[in-house]
Amino acid sequence: ARFGEFGGQYVPEALHACLRQLERGFEDATADPAFWEEFKSLYSYIGRPSSFHKADRLTEYCGGGQIWLKREDLNHTGSHKINNALAQVLIAKRLGKKKIIAETGAGQHGVATATACAKFGLECTVFMGAEDTRRQALNVFRMRILGAKVIPVTNGTQTLRDATSEAFRYWVSNLESTHYVVGSAIGPHPYPTLVRTFQSVIGNETKKQFAALNGGKLPNTIVACVGGGSNSTGMFSPFEHDTSVRLVGVEAGGDGIETEHHSATLTVGRPGVLHGVKTYVLQDSDGQVHDTHSVSAGLDYPGVGPELAAWKASGRADFMAATDAEALEGFKLLSQLEGIIPALESSHAVYGAVQIAKTMKKDEHLIINISGRGDKDVQSVAEILPKL
Numbered sequence: 036a037r038f039g040e041f042g043g044q045y046v047p048e049a050l051h052a053c054l055r056q057l058e059r060g061f062e063d064a065t066a067d068p069a070f071w072e073e074f075k076s077l078y079s080y081i082g083r084p085s086s087f088h089k090a091d092r093l094t095e096y097c098g099g100g101q102i103w104l105k106r107e108d109l110n111h112t113g114s115h116k117i118n119n120a121l122a123q124v125l126i127a128k129r130l131g132k133k134k135i136i137a138e139t140g141a142g143q144h145g146v147a148t149a150t151a152c153a154k155f156g157l158e159c160t161v162f163m164g165a166e167d168t169r170r171q172a173l174n175v176f177r178m179r180i181l182g183a184k185v186i187p188v189t190n191g192t193q194t195l196r197d198a199t200s201e202a203f204r205y206w207v208s209n210l211e212s213t214h215y216v217v218g219s220a221i222g223p224h225p226y227p228t229l230v231r232t233f234q235s236v237i238g239n240e241t242k243k244q245f246a247a248l249n250g251g252k253l254p255n256t257i258v259a260c261v262g263g264g265s266n267s268t269g270m271f272s273p274f275e276h277d278t279s280v281r282l283v284g285v286e287a288g289g290d291g292i293e294t295e296h297h298s299a300t301l302t303v304g305r306p307g308v309l310h311g312v313k314t315y316v317l318q319d320s321d322g323q324v325h326d327t328h329s330v331s332a333g334l335d336y337p338g339v340g341p342e343l344a345a346w347k348a349s350g351r352a353d354f355m356a357a358t359d360a361e362a363l364e365g366f367k368l369l370s371q372l373e374g375i376i377p378a379l380e381s382s383h384a385v386y387g388a389v390q391i392a393k394t395m396k397k398d399e400h401l402i403i404n405i406s407g408r409g410d411k412d413v414q415s416v417a418e419i420l421p422k423l
């Protein structure tokens with residue numbers, strides 16, 4: 036499946052058969068009412084539908100549009116990652132796979148996959164950049180307590196990009212027994228479509244919840260952070276054809292997009308191929324992929340999902356970058372105005388939303404997707420913001 040000029044399967048021949056098997060498994064599952072019943076039977080385990088409510092003090096602070104929060108941070112394991120991990124483990128079981136691998140950066144996807152494997156009795160191995168195992172140590176302990184093996188990846192920048200490459204390398208020589216639960220809307224077809232499909236539970240719930248509280252109306256603007264693109268495409272896709280709804284993705288601006296230290300792929304990258312898919316990539320003129328930086332491990336990635344690349348090309352979604360300092364501002368604002376400590380990834384969306392809400396009229400409405408909670412980050416934030 037292609038998203039305009041983006042998408043595809045730029046992978047070695049060895050992977051084609053396995054991707055075709057996964058595509059068939061995905062199509063069979065999503066066409067099978069029993070699959071959806073089994074997925075829906077997990078809602079009480081996940082905590083779905085996730086809560087949706089006004090942010091009164093954040094709204095007052097901005098003095099412009101009405102701000103609403105979609106609370107994916109309240110899901111079991113603390114982020115939206117559980118939606119995709121559980122669905123992919125159900126598919127892996129239908130395909131008769133006994134072993135699961137995953138990549139992780141922030142560790143949320145790793146924890147979600149380890150959780151799904153504990154629940155369904157599958158063996159779980161998670162690849163994680165050695166740098167990320169340090170800055171998200173809490174999640175490494177959680178994965179191991181849940182029974183997963185965590186493999187620190189020491190090549191490259193020792194972050195998400197290297198973990199993803201290592202996971203693909205391992206998968207190619209273990210195709211028969213193993214399913215690779217990709218954690219974001221990245222990778223070769225069918226992954227971007229598959230992950231977005233399972234994450235669209237977020238946008239579908241949000242559309243109903245907002246309408247129920249606002250006389251059947253649509254919101255004016257929706258804001259989500261962008262790492263690989265799963266929480267954003269999951270929130271945005273049910274609104275894709277409601278063109279009155281502005282969709283804004285907030286990327287990691289790191290030390291500033293004018294520096295070499297950021298992960299603002301859609302804001303300053305350009306079309307290229309990474310991890311088996313044609314999308315936007317942060318790369319030099321020879322196509323060498325840049326090293327990236329972000330205060331949040333979950334956004335620290337030089338690629339992005341092909342569907343977001345297509346929405347950028349078509350203008351259906353806007354993209355902006357929030358620097359590390361701005362994300363920390365968002366982290367503080369939501370904590371001290373709403374009593375919600377967001378993940379550093381989600382803090383980028385909070386900052387972006389605050390800037391936009393200030394320019395909106397009081398009878399307009401903006402929704403922020405709070406993709407995860409900040410427990411995993413409080414240690415590193417305490418070190419960065421000692422005067423907190």
Ligand SMILES: Cc1ncc(COP(=O)(O)O)c(/C=N/[C@H](C(=O)O)[C@@H](O)C(C)C)c1O
Pocket residue numbers: 114115116138139140141142143144145195218219220260261262263264265266267332333334336378380381406407408
């Ligand atoms: C709380 C939270 N919010 C947003 C993101 C960004 O991932 P997307 O939603 O796929 O853009 C993340 C990404 N986390 C992944 C992880 O936990 O491993 C990420 O590092 C990779 C799977 C892409 C996250 O943890």
